[in-house]
Amino acid sequence: MTQKISRRDMLKLAGLGATTAVLTGCGPASKYVKREPYFSMPEYTYNGESTFYATTCRECAAGCGTVIRTMQGRALKVEGNKNHPLNLGKTCARGQAALEGLYNPDRVTGPLKQGRGNKLSGSAVTWDNAIGTVAEALKNHKPDEIAFLMGLAPDHLFDLASELTGQLGAPAPIRFGALGMFESRATLSRAAEELFGQAAMPFFDLANADVVFSFGANFLETWLSPVAYTRGYSRMRKGKNRRRGYLVQFEARMSQTAAVADEWIPIKPGSEGLVAAAIGKLAAEARGASAGAFKNVDAAAAAKAAGVSLEKLEYLAGLLASAFNPLALAGGAALAQSNGLQTAKSVLALDALLGNIGQPGGVFLSPLAPGQEAYHRPASAQEMGEFVQKINSGAVKVLFIHGVNPAFELPKSFGFIEALKKVETVISFATFPDETALMADYIFPDHHGLESFGYQRVFTGAAESALSGAQPTVTPFHDTRATADVLLAAAAQAGQALPYADEYEFVKSKLRQFVPLSGGFFAAPEINTFMAYFQQYGGWWQTGNALVAPAAANAKLNLAEAEFEEGEFFLVPFVSPTLGEAGANKPWLQEAPDPTTTVMWNTWVEINPETAHELHLENDDIVRIVSAAGEVEAPVYLYPAIRPDTIAIPFGQGHTAYGRYAAGRGVNPADLFGPRVNEAGDLAFAGTKVRVEKAGKYRVLSRLESKIGVYGEGMGEGH
Amino acid sequence: MTTIDLNLVGAKGALVEEAEGKWGMVIDQDICTGCQACVVACAMENNIAFVGEEDSGYGRSMHWIRIERFWEGEYPEVKMTHYQPMLCQQCGKAPCEPVCPAFATVHSQAEKVNLQVYNRCVGTRYCANNCPYQVRSFNWRDYNDDRLDEAIASLKNHFNPDVTVRRRGIMEKCTFCIQRIHKAQDKAKSEGRAVADGEFTTACAQACPADAIVFGRVDDPESLVSQLARQSHGVHHLEELGTLPRVTYLVGGQ
Amino acid sequence: MIQKAFKWLMQPLGLAAVLIVALAVFSLVVWGIAQTQKPPEQPVPQFPHQLHVSFGVQCLYCHPGAVRGPSPGLPTVSKCWGCHQQIAKTQTSVKLAPLKAAHDSGTPLQWVPVAQVPDFVQFNHRPHVAAGLNCENCHGDLSKVDIYENPQVMNMGWCLACHKEKSAGNPELYIKLTDCGTCHY
Numbered sequence A: 001m002t003q004k005i006s007r008r009d010m011l012k013l014a015g016l017g018a019t020t021a022v023l024t025g026c027g028p029a030s031k032y033v034k035r036e037p038y039f040s041m042p043e044y045t046y047n048g049e050s051t052f053y054a055t056t057c058r059e060c061a062a063g064c065g066t067v068i069r070t071m072q073g074r075a076l077k078v079e080g081n082k083n084h085p086l087n088l089g090k091t092c093a094r095g096q097a098a099l100e101g102l103y104n105p106d107r108v109t110g111p112l113k114q115g116r117g118n119k120l121s122g123s124a125v126t127w128d129n130a131i132g133t134v135a136e137a138l139k140n141h142k143p144d145e146i147a148f149l150m151g152l153a154p155d156h157l158f159d160l161a162s163e164l165t166g167q168l169g170a171p172a173p174i175r176f177g178a179l180g181m182f183e184s185r186a187t188l189s190r191a192a193e194e195l196f197g198q199a200a201m202p203f204f205d206l207a208n209a210d211v212v213f214s215f216g217a218n219f220l221e222t223w224l225s226p227v228a229y230t231r232g233y234s235r236m237r238k239g240k241n242r243r244r245g246y247l248v249q250f251e252a253r254m255s256q257t258a259a260v261a262d263e264w265i266p267i268k269p270g271s272e273g274l275v276a277a278a279i280g281k282l283a284a285e286a287r288g289a290s291a292g293a294f295k296n297v298d299a300a301a302a303a304k305a306a307g308v309s310l311e312k313l314e315y316l317a318g319l320l321a322s323a324f325n326p327l328a329l330a331g332g333a334a335l336a337q338s339n340g341l342q343t344a345k346s347v348l349a350l351d352a353l354l355g356n357i358g359q360p361g362g363v364f365l366s367p368l369a370p371g372q373e374a375y376h377r378p379a380s381a382q383e384m385g386e387f388v389q390k391i392n393s394g395a396v397k398v399l400f401i402h403g404v405n406p407a408f409e410l411p412k413s414f415g416f417i418e419a420l421k422k423v424e425t426v427i428s429f430a431t432f433p434d435e436t437a438l439m440a441d442y443i444f445p446d447h448h449g450l451e452s453f454g455y456q457r458v459f460t461g462a463a464e465s466a467l468s469g470a471q472p473t474v475t476p477f478h479d480t481r482a483t484a485d486v487l488l489a490a491a492a493q494a495g496q497a498l499p500y501a502d503e504y505e506f507v508k509s510k511l512r513q514f515v516p517l518s519g520g521f522f523a524a525p526e527i528n529t530f531m532a533y534f535q536q537y538g539g540w541w542q543t544g545n546a547l548v549a550p551a552a553a554n555a556k557l558n559l560a561e562a563e564f565e566e567g568e569f570f571l572v573p574f575v576s577p578t579l580g581e582a583g584a585n586k587p588w589l590q591e592a593p594d595p596t597t598t599v600m601w602n603t604w605v606e607i608n609p610e611t612a613h614e615l616h617l618e619n620d621d622i623v624r625i626v627s628a629a630g631e632v633e634a635p636v637y638l639y640p641a642i643r644p645d646t647i648a649i650p651f652g653q654g655h656t657a658y659g660r661y662a663a664g665r666g667v668n669p670a671d672l673f674g675p676r677v678n679e680a681g682d683l684a685f686a687g688t689k690v691r692v693e694k695a696g697k698y699r700v701l702s703r704l705e706s707k708i709g710v711y712g713e714g715m716g717e718g719h
Numbered sequence B: 001m002t003t004i005d006l007n008l009v010g011a012k013g014a015l016v017e018e019a020e021g022k023w024g025m026v027i028d029q030d031i032c033t034g035c036q037a038c039v040v041a042c043a044m045e046n047n048i049a050f051v052g053e054e055d056s057g058y059g060r061s062m063h064w065i066r067i068e069r070f071w072e073g074e075y076p077e078v079k080m081t082h083y084q085p086m087l088c089q090q091c092g093k094a095p096c097e098p099v100c101p102a103f104a105t106v107h108s109q110a111e112k113v114n115l116q117v118y119n120r121c122v123g124t125r126y127c128a129n130n131c132p133y134q135v136r137s138f139n140w141r142d143y144n145d146d147r148l149d150e151a152i153a154s155l156k157n158h159f160n161p162d163v164t165v166r167r168r169g170i171m172e173k174c175t176f177c178i179q180r181i182h183k184a185q186d187k188a189k190s191e192g193r194a195v196a197d198g199e200f201t202t203a204c205a206q207a208c209p210a211d212a213i214v215f216g217r218v219d220d221p222e223s224l225v226s227q228l229a230r231q232s233h234g235v236h237h238l239e240e241l242g243t244l245p246r247v248t249y250l251v252g253g254q
Numbered sequence C: 001m002i003q004k005a006f007k008w009l010m011q012p013l014g015l016a017a018v019l020i021v022a023l024a025v026f027s028l029v030v031w032g033i034a035q036t037q038k039p040p041e042q043p044v045p046q047f048p049h050q051l052h053v054s055f056g057v058q059c060l061y062c063h064p065g066a067v068r069g070p071s072p073g074l075p076t077v078s079k080c081w082g083c084h085q086q087i088a089k090t091q092t093s094v095k096l097a098p099l100k101a102a103h104d105s106g107t108p109l110q111w112v113p114v115a116q117v118p119d120f121v122q123f124n125h126r127p128h129v130a131a132g133l134n135c136e137n138c139h140g141d142l143s144k145v146d147i148y149e150n151p152q153v154m155n156m157g158w159c160l161a162c163h164k165e166k167s168a169g170n171p172e173l174y175i176k177l178t179d180c181g182t183c184h185y
Helices: A009-016 A019-023 A098-102 A127-139 A156-168 A180-181 A187-195 A226-238 A272-289 A301-308 A311-321 A340-354 A381-392 A417-418 A483-493 A501-512 A527-537 A587-591 A609-614 B037-047 B053-058 B126-130 B151-158 B178-190 B203-207 B224-229 C003-011 C013-036 C048-056 C077-084 C096-103 C123-132 C136-139 C156-166 C171-178
Strands: A051-056 A063-072 A074-081 A145-152 A202-204 A211-215 A244-249 A263-264 A326-330 A363-365 A398-402 A425-428 A452-455 A465-471 A537-543 A569-575 A606-607 A621-626 A629-639 A644-650 A689-698 B025-027 B064-070 B085-089 B213-217 B247-250
Touching: A019 B247, A051 A156, A051 A452, A051 A527, A074 B037, A074 B151, A074 B203, A098 A587, A127 A398, A127 C123, A145 A156, A145 A381, A156 A398, A156 A452, A156 A483, A156 A501, A156 C156, A180 A187, A180 A569, A187 A202, A202 A326, A211 A272, A211 A340, A244 A311, A244 A606, A272 A301, A272 A311, A272 A326, A272 A340, A272 B203, A301 A311, A301 B247, A311 C013, A326 A340, A340 A452, A381 A417, A425 B224, A452 A501, A465 A527, A483 A501, A527 A537, A527 B224, A587 B037, A606 A609, A609 A629, B025 B224, B037 B064, B037 B203, B178 C123, B203 B213, B213 B224, B224 C136, C048 C171, C077 C096, C156 C171
Parallel strands: A051 A465, A145 A398, A211 A244, A211 A326, A244 A263, A398 A425, A569 A644, A606 A629, B025 B247
Antiparallel strands: A051 A063, A063 A074, A202 A363, A452 A465, A465 A537, A569 A689, A606 A644, A621 A629, A621 A689, B025 B213, B064 B085
């Protein structure tokens, strides 16, 4: 082998070496950095190696297990927990960006007397004062004047608050979140109750299905448990015995889920239930079986109402009828109609007709988490409306808010912001200065999810009955305190002590019941060992398949036309697949392009190009969208895959607070929703109709897909 | 057959080994859902800067992996093509390599991937111009400098210490998570064994909820990635340019 | 005008002025370079490596990461205090006052790493130790110095010289040890 001249020598020969060294060596970087180890850092955190902690992702309420890579006391990366039955080592974009929440520059850094300002107040209080304030609030008010409003997650803090309110005699805490509203959870569980005689969250076994009809369920985006459903989708596509699964999506606007479907059927909003029934009838006919609940359905009329041809429905019914494991599921905007409950029942009845209830690739009920006695769903929009009315009547004197931002997540028409003014004392436990926290009297920030102990029930998505465990992965970055600790200390001061020393003891006492149980992922002889394993593995779950096969369905359908408000266009609001309801404060979620439009950092209005042409609208023209409840202004995106009579707006932006990356960016389509609900109490937001007005301005949307528009290229005249 | 010592003719970066790669990837477009988990996972692993609304509007966003999608037809017969995650293809014959005047983008002989050596890069952007996949991104500003943006002082706490934090005027691109390759090799070596298939993977493949991305050794015919790449519906993008890409896309069903 | 100034500079006084200016610039540069070569101020200013080594304390006791991975680690207060709490002098010594203060107030000692490479270099201690290098091969004999200073300039030439020497006659290793991607990513 000849001695080769290395590239470095080449550089020297070219006389470039010195130049490059000088160019890169004279950087502004300071020569020395100071290392700040923790005072009593455990031995294993300063040995130069990474330490991994298993915990639960708190970015949405699904409860995926994560493993956080840390080094020298800093959290560096979110990775999936391979043992966890819900996500099997996988994460979504929001889970990945959790670190930008933890180290966000705009977090609440300590307890504050906020005083209902527009900005975060600078008047800090001590934690002793904070606990004193909470204790006073608990002590000086009658139990029924106290209310707890909490986030969607069925976690340990909800259990603690439930125990506390139980002890005080106060009303039970309310759980709410915009995702629950957009998912139409109340409708799903109510439909399950009416059909199967048991209120529960249905579980759709995508993985084993071969033909899937989805009526508005955006299960690859934010719906219920997106990571688990994406895995199911992936397995469905790969197929059993190499038979690739087939997906058909029915909805007025092509969502990310519809984009990967084999067929997208743009039916008229509100006609989903009717279409499901018609397909059911036609499929039964194709199979030569009785149409059961659908025998009185007029397929031709349904096709006409939905705006599809009868031939198409017949073809689709044929697909379903010849499938080995057909599956139909419904969710999202399809259920957020005045007839949403009937739609949900119609789709489940279609499943029953196809004979897949409790069969592989069919419909099950999600297993309850260990120790859980009954499915506990979060508050529906109707219940929230009643709660807001109660606040507004002045019956609530003390309101504790944790894990939810109702000033942003609840539609303005509910009047939460005005009602809040009637509450004497509002105490927020927000880690982030969101809209609701700013309107509070005090902010006593909880730890970030990656800094705290806890557990969370997995409410759907896994076949196993699972309790996901959480533990601190880093020491708290700011002067925050676990809300559980604050409540426990305050309760003790108020003379209402609960029998737990702190949050950790509370979690431990709740886990004690699982120690003697068999069939778990791990077994331990006593509670301390159990706790150690619980933290090591990121939770405790029973290894067997615990899906509940419901009893035979008995559907009585009363299919009605959906009622709509007055207006020209159907409005299809959808939760931004990247931001979710609370991701707008994380810069990398803002910069992750929307999967269908590739827009970043803003809100857009999707309009069919033909409609836009009729309205003389171009890309990036700002339009005013007016509904009965309100109006918003946002730039137009000419979206080729939306019905011409429909417009769509993503939910997730439009914050007035919530940190520098979220505030003042985009609009909130929830401002357009009226307070109408469906039979199950879920908000009928998809029944909103709107008017579109040209605002005469334009604003260029940042898109990944093309620079057209930004440089004025490719634009029509007049720009 | 005569061989030319490419070092001596000064074109080593241009025409490195054409035969075998070492690391490769298979992306199944049929199951990719376009969810962006890989995009954010990549950003978190590799300290990629976010550039904000205005700069991203000018096409300066720094994604090392992006998910492309195209439209076919018009409403109502409109169809979106399969989502297509696009990242550096780690070409065996990379068009970016011969055009770099500073030898900053070179082919690693050890790992057989396409390197970007930040301390050599002088920011001519010739490589980005010559990349047919448009997967190189340029640092137009000091996005990661906490003196210019105080938010970074807090956000940089999660920066990965195994990856360089890039400065203004530097080109960057997907490295196949070379820090993970090194870490796995280092660990295997310290235990006196070879790296097992699937022992580690890239940040994007690790996050992917659909398991659409698989990473591994393409020079091992038994590895999962080699087996997947051999399927009849595997394609290499812009293969006709002779770039010898190391990423195989599975298009359509089986 | 320029000619006039040039003429003035050419006369003896002018030459002296030029010399003085040149000397001033030169010494400024020397001073500047010297400044960059000074070891940084440490939180315990007179920390004696020499003394610790003479007591038989192994390098890896305080820097245990060196055999395991990239960062050797720097001792925390609790590590120092593990021994020092049993040493009576710790309570009275002026030199040890910063340690006592840090322990009593619960604040960390902010050590300043001296043997550093730029951010664009990914250095890993483990393979170097595994290849048979001892600490003193790169960091010098610390049984002879108090305050640590780099015994040589740690630049790429120095790294590569050793890499080439170690891989001579082993083409595969030579490729690995001279590959850009081994250290830069």
